Amino acid sequence: MYDELIDSRDLSIARKSVLPGTGFFLPDSLEEDLEDERTAAALEGAEVAVVADPDADGLACVALLREAYDDVRNVPEPDGDEADDSAPEPEAADAVDDVEADPTVLAGDAESPLDEPEPTPHSVALVPAGPHDVEDALARVAEYGDDGIDLYVCDLAPDKYEYVEEELAMALDAASRVAWYDHHQWHDDVAAAVRDAGVDLVVGDSDEECSADVVYRSLEYDFDERYEELAAVTRDHDLWLREDPRSDDLADFAYWTDPAEYVEVVREYGADLPEWVLAFLEERRVEKQALIDRAVARADLREIGGYTVGVTYGRCSQNEVAEAMREQGADASVIVKPAGSASIRGTDEFDRCHEVAGLVNGGGHPKAAGCKPDIYDDMLDYATHWTSRGAVAKQVILDAFRSVTETDADEEEERESESADSGTSS
Known part of the structure; x- marks a missing residue:
């Protein structure tokens, strides 16, 4: 080469x-x-x-x-x-x-x-x-x-x-x-x-x-x-x-x-x-700022489990990009990198980034975590990653957000059910 x-x-x-x-x-x-x-x-x-x-x-x-x-x-x-x-x-x-x-x-x-x-x-x-x-x-x-x-x-x-x-x-x-x-x-x-x-x-x-x-x-x-x-x-x-x-x-x-x-x-x-x-x-x-601007311009906001999740792709300084998405209304942000890894950033509204990352081969802190989804089997997968701007990695990580937030919803429903049963019994 x-x-x-x-x-x-x-x-x-x-x-x-x-x-x-x-x-x-x-x-x-x-x-x-x-x-x-x-x-x-x-x-x-x-x-x-x-x-x-x-x-x-x-x-x-x-x-x-x-x-x-x-x-x-x-x-x-x-x-x-x-x-x-x-x-x-x-x-x-x-x-x-x-x-x-x-x-x-x-x-x-x-x-x-x-x-x-x-x-x-x-x-x-x-x-x-x-x-x-x-x-x-x-x-x-x-x-x-x-x-x-x-x-x-x-x-x-x-x-x-x-x-x-x-x-x-x-x-x-x-x-x-x-x-x-x-x-x-x-x-x-x-x-x-x-x-x-x-x-x-x-x-x-x-x-x-x-x-x-x-x-x-x-x-x-x-x-x-x-x-x-x-x-x-x-x-x-x-x-x-x-x-x-x-x-x-x-x-x-x-x-x-x-x-x-x-x-x-x-x-x-x-x-x-x-x-x-x-x-x-x-x-x-x-x-650095030019690369940040590119990533911010690609950002998309998704509604997942009652949270607004910003997601983008690019070689950039992830914290600044996450802050920009927060200013646009994101409760959490995902920045997928060309090398295949991703940064996950939270806010006071969402502090379970480490749980999301833990589902996709990563970990970290409640408001700041990272991962590298296990989705790259050969260079063709990476070629798709670059040309699609990280589409597969984005989907896998957003699915992890859904899994984490669905757990929240299930637990809340269970608590409400138990509370209702308790009220009926009394």
């Missing part, structure tokens, strides 16, 4: 909006080999490994851990090339997209996923992972990490213990200690099994804390106020509070730059990003 066929950097906004980025077309075997090489290099000589989601929340956890372990700072210097064509496409790392699919789903929108960042040795090494491949990251730490390494897992939650059981056991054998800090909603049996295995698991309230909050309060370290503020601003975006404008800057910068650069910049500057970063973000946001 010619490289230019999968390189979308020079595509028009109209075409870029409906197609996935170059990373989507890389075979899993190649990505696995690359991850092996990168992990081995990162863990060489490291005292600590941090398996974390590479969004703003997960990377804030890395920043906190590097500070607590007194790891060297490698603050990048602006060189005028921050907005070069090798950076990922402007989609922005939104809250809870860590639950959408593989760790490379976000990277799947990257234009040059084979680009190698400059190696920067750290005693606290980052091993990026997503909820659907955390087990692979754990296995790599066990294989490439030094015996007795400290291991932290941050901002990740397995749906079932058996998904990580074998790899976690390997990591526990290799590490001197394993701590797991998260804020997603855990099944009680999964949490109990992880703790029984010997892990120090701390799960924060998903409505009150982000993972950075959990790390900040769990580590026995006297952090500078800058880190408390970093956790608070990260929480503002991760929980979609939208009260601090700096939180969008952090989320966008975490997506558009290399994770290593993000961690070192926020360690140096905290939540107040330097001018050169803000200038970089401003330039990137021109195209």
Whole structure:
């Protein structure tokens, strides 16, 4: 296949909006080999490994851990090339997209996923992972990490213990200690099994804390106020509070730059990003807004189970698109992506997004969740997905909304029936 066929950097906004980025077309075997090489290099000589989601929340956890372990700072210097064509496409790392699919789903929108960042040795090494491949990251730490390494897992939650059981056991054998800090909603049996295995698991309230909050309060370290503020601003975006404008800057910068650069910049500057970063973000946001506008223009509102559900398709920043649909009257929103995953966003009127996502191979929070419906058997299915603007994925997810809301209606009818019977009996 010619490289230019999968390189979308020079595509028009109209075409870029409906197609996935170059990373989507890389075979899993190649990505696995690359991850092996990168992990081995990162863990060489490291005292600590941090398996974390590479969004703003997960990377804030890395920043906190590097500070607590007194790891060297490698603050990048602006060189005028921050907005070069090798950076990922402007989609922005939104809250809870860590639950959408593989760790490379976000990277799947990257234009040059084979680009190698400059190696920067750290005693606290980052091993990026997503909820659907955390087990692979754990296995790599066990294989490439030094015996007795400290291991932290941050901002990740397995749906079932058996998904990580074998790899976690390997990591526990290799590490001197394993701590797991998260804020997603855990099944009680999964949490109990992880703790029984010997892990120090701390799960924060998903409505009150982000993972950075959990790390900040769990580590026995006297952090500078800058880190408390970093956790608070990260929480503002991760929980979609939208009260601090700096939180969008952090989320966008975490997506558009290399994770290593993000961690070192926020360690140096905290939540107040330097001018050169803000200038970089401003330039990137021109195209980001154009992609948002395309997705909003495609939006359709459906009435399902007494709720108004907005649904659209496109490579875009899903939180902003969901907000636009909310302003149009949506109680919940679905944004289907060209890579096959989807974001589900709720409001005060609808707070069961995680239940909807759970029916279509996903999960998340009550008001923010993600999924990737299991409907893609071959490339023809993906071709149909792109040309139909996600028609099948939309239908499957809307059917999940119907299932969840019909359960509400059935339970309400049952309660009314029981109340009527009780009144008759008296």
